Amino acid sequence: MKEKQLDLVFQALASEARRYVMDVVRDSPGCTVADVSLHFEMSRIGVLKHINCLENAGLIVSLKNGRERQLYVNLAPLQVIHERWSDQYRSFWASRLTGLKRAVEQAEEK
Amino acid sequence: MKEKQLDLVFQALASEARRYVMDVVRDSPGCTVADVSLHFEMSRIGVLKHINCLENAGLIVSLKNGRERQLYVNLAPLQVIHERWSDQYRSFWASRLTGLKRAVEQAEEK
DNA sequence: ACTAGAAGTAACCAAATGGTTACTTATACG
DNA sequence: CGTATAAGTAACCATTTGGTTACTTCTAGT
Numbered sequence: 001m002k003e004k005q006l007d008l009v010f011q012a013l014a015s016e017a018r019r020y021v022m023d024v025v026r027d028s029p030g031c032t033v034a035d036v037s038l039h040f041e042m043s044r045i046g047v048l049k050h051i052n053c054l055e056n057a058g059l060i061v062s063l064k065n066g067r068e069r070q071l072y073v074n075l076a077p078l079q080v081i082h083e084r085w086s087d088q089y090r091s092f093w094a095s096r097l098t099g100l101k102r103a104v105e106q107a108e109e110k
Numbered sequence: 111m112k113e114k115q116l117d118l119v120f121q122a123l124a125s126e127a128r129r130y131v132m133d134v135v136r137d138s139p140g141c142t143v144a145d146v147s148l149h150f151e152m153s154r155i156g157v158l159k160h161i162n163c164l165e166n167a168g169l170i171v172s173l174k175n176g177r178e179r180q181l182y183v184n185l186a187p188l189q190v191i192h193e194r195w196s197d198q199y200r201s202f203w204a205s206r207l208t209g210l211k212r213a214v215e216q217a218e219e220k
Numbered sequence: 221a222c223t224a225g226a227a228g229t230a231a232c233c234a235a236a237t238g239g240t241t242a243c244t245t246a247t248a249c250g
Numbered sequence: 251c252g253t254a255t256a257a258g259t260a261a262c263c264a265t266t267t268g269g270t271t272a273c274t275t276c277t278a279g280t
Binding site for chain 2: 267268269270271275276277278
């Protein structure tokens with residue numbers, strides 16, 4: 001995955017409203033923009049922008065069906081990120097704070 | 111983890127520069143702000159702000175050591191996010207696009 | 221005590237984000 | 251055909267973000 005794409009995914013998830021959209025769409029796949037906006041206080045256009053942001057990041061996929069747009073979550077980007085990190089940080093997971101712990105111990109010795 | 115905290119973590123990671131800071135600090139634990147800023151074109155203050163942003167999100171931890179500040183990565187927030195999402199989406203991982211696939215098939219029937 | 225170097229703060233600026241209202245387009249349906 | 255409804259576009263505004271330069275503070279070392 002390209003860095004720009006990573007930016008989009010993380011940026012998309014960095015909003016409680018958008019994470020909530022993900023929850024809603026995951027729980028009622030095929031729902032419409034209007035359906036989703038029922039769950040929010042904000043204007044329909046506000047919600048639309050959040051949905052578009054998620055779609056732009058690849059986290060939501062949609063199908064035009066007549067005058068409606070049906071929404072689905074797409075977890076592929078999350079899986080890619082997850083794999084990338086598990087790779088990059090594999091040796092760190094076991095002892096996440098090892099470096100810090102050592103430093104703290106050194107600091108305490110003084 | 112609180113929603114605000116999630117915002118901070120995702121927001122922090124939604125920047126190539128900050129992800130790169132994470133890489134640098136992970137690869138040389140205990141390095142200083144000045145050390146990190148050597149890896150960048152931008153001004154030291156620019157880098158400092160990125161580091162503070164990461165620290166604020168809990169992804170970087172630092173220890174004051176004399177006039178220096180030593181930096182360490184902290185993967186705990188990542189682990190929390192990872193666990194939360196694998197829980198929430200557990201039943202979806204296996205067939206990530208199931209909902210969408212069904213919809214596409216239905217669409218194709220028409 | 222003095223100086224130099226690491227870090228932090230303040231003020232500023234341009235661009236991006238998150239929301240609004242008003243208007244337009246396209247489609248379903250009586 | 252005509253109308254109501256789902257979606258999308260445009261323009262606008264306030265706030266946040268991402269960077270800068272200039273200045274300040276603290277500490278190490280001579």
